Amino acid sequence: MSFLVALPVLLPLLAAALSLVAGRSPMVQRALGVVVLTVIACVAAALLVEADSSGPVVLELGGYGPPFGITLVADRLASLLLLVSALVTLAVLVFSVGQRITDFGRRAASTTFHPMYLMLCAGVSLAYLTADLFNLFVAFEVMLGSSYVLITRRVTAQRVRASMTYVIVSLTSSLLFITMIALVYTATGTVNMAALPEKIAALPPGVQSSLALLFLIVFGIKAALVPLHFWLPDSYPTAPAPITAVFAALLTKVGVYALIRTQTLVFVHSDSWTALLVVALLTMIVGVLGAIAQNDLNRMLSFLLVSHIGYMLFGLALFTVIGLAGVILYVVHHITVQAALFLVSGLVTRHTGTVSLQAMSGVAKGYPLVAVLFAVPALSLAGIPPLSGFVAKIALFQAGAEVGTPAALAVTGGAVVTSLLTLYAVTKIWAGAFWGKPAPPQPDPDPNDDVTVGTGTTSGAMLGATGGLVVVSVLIAVFAGPLAAMSERAANDVLHDAGYRSAVLGEEGR
């Protein structure tokens, strides 16, 4: 059973190599990508069942025992996120294949997209599964390295600046990550995440908190929390819709996942962390106010993404089981919803040929299906019952009220206000893009640019992929009960370290 843990990393890496070799035959590339991602989704589901019924699934790479070798662990949290990520990457791949087929004749298919996309999936999987801090760094680099290539593909004069910002900010945070690993190793003599808690607990409190803050900054840049968010709304909207969707859904969430993992497992917080609560509040408010000021559909969605990272930080900062369960539920909900919204933005852009909310109008009349596909995730993002966003938000509000300190209550209030402002922001999109008289697509400003593609046509694959994600987000709400119970068990695992350390370190580790 334990060999299954390696597959989500190994398969996409091998497939990426094959895909590169088969660069001249797009059909092979497409089939390879879709098959591999489907298999990963199945493997992730199997791992989730196994981890939920009989504890974490552990694989020691190369037979080196811990704490020296690299260990891959699939516990409840990791396999749940792996499953959701695999579904989202699969949907986005189908969408982009559909778009590429529709765009046949625009500029021929590229050989780099599929290999790099699979590399990105391998990096994301490795980041979820690894139990080694340095290997986490490698996973981030695999993931970010491929994202650099994806965001700079066919870069135009307008977009080169934005992608440059993205690459430089990410590189800087990676170098800080190396610095952090060096400091952790100097202080403790290990980088194994299961061996670290004991060693960290023996350090002086000052060293502990400075290390915890350094972790917060390093992963905070990846997760785009205010004030480290500035790069995100600049760079994400400049990529083509499917790429933005996968970045927005996964890259920031991997940062959030790393924060959850390290702040609960490596560092011990007995009660809520006020500094993180303040950051969470700032992230929510600054993000949503930034979104309201925008006129560009993709930038607005990017600011909303930043804003909703705040909710995840809020639940994490409480350090209670119910709070963390809310975060896990929120991450699952947000991955699907945010990806769906960016894919819909891609659909809307194809019908209008512009990303400006002022210039577009009447999509609801011309393309009612696209309007429905937008309305469901948008209302879910704003937390309208009975959609998945409501379920996740109510869990977080309960957690905040349960902790009941003034700071926690203040952030809960801020979260309610942010929900309302989110509703205002998506209403603004609705009024701008979907209401009014249908307009013919704007003329294509730059035929070499992949971002604003106004053809007036969409393929069934694109609609199907977006629809699939919307259905998944509705299913999250339908199965909210079992999912919430699962999140709670997962939260209990990470917060009380049940089984993780003994599973990773073996018998003598206890």
Added chain:
Amino acid sequence: MTINITMAVMLAGLYSIGFYLLMQRSLMRVILGIVILGHGANLFLQVAGGPPGEPTFVGTAAVEAMVDPLPQALALTAIVITFGLTTFLLALSYRSWALLGHDEVQDDVEDRRVAEAELAEREIEDEAAEAERVAGFEAPEAPEAGPGQTDEEAGVR
């Protein structure tokens, strides 16, 4: 634990120079900053292993005299990664230079447009309302300012 003062000073120097160069506006300097910061980070990883010692081959030295091999392995990996990404960054900056013709880091156009557009719109609305209210009574100064600004805004767009 003893601290190697040379290495400490060296690291401090590399980090300060690296971050200083990152703050510059010229793209080439930013890349040099990344390179130097990368050297600093990799050296730090190396130093994290403790003082120098014997090579880690079984049977060649006493175990206590051997150097810790793990940070060396980590540093090697990190060096390869930073090397690869620096190469990518250089290629990207060449592309940027080819597309833009200069190597300054630009302001975000959309950011500036949002800030200016909001301001301009509000001014235009105010002026239009004012002009309607006092229509016919005043010299047409305000209405002229409106269209002028819209043109400018369209230019930015």
